[in-house]
Amino acid sequence: MQAIYIPHLLQIPNRTQTLLLDDFVSGLDTLTPVRGKMLIRHGGTFLEIGLRVETIMTLSCDRCLQQYNHRLTLDTSEIIWLDKNADLPQNFPQEREIAWEDLSETLSPEGHFDPNSWLYEQLSLAIPLRQLCGKDCQAPRTKPDEKPPIIDSRWSSLESLKGQLPQ
């Protein structure tokens, strides 16, 4: 996918570019190509990016350490503000600092939108932080709070000793 020159979007019907996706995303290790659709709409002062994709990733389970396939489905949209100062962050006036922190991303209206890196970012964010192969996953090693009762010989001898003591 080529980067989209933002002013070009103003000249196409509905100011919307539709990208059909069916390819691997560089840097992202997926088992199947990322399939779906991306819509890039020019809203005058912002770009609205809509994404609906699906892919399968091989993840490794945090609990049993086995590899498993995870279906990653994304149905999301994001607003990217267009500001002619976007390329010159050092020139932002002091009083605007707080407002700019709220914006996830800004691009210059004369700049380019890179669908590849945006897609990569969205997919990376969608990878589950806690990776479990399934609800019934059995850990090979028991967790500290699930330890079977340890039978310590010292305790059992103490138990038998207790029995011998007069009540």
Ligand SMILES: [Zn+2]
């Ligand atoms: Zn597991």
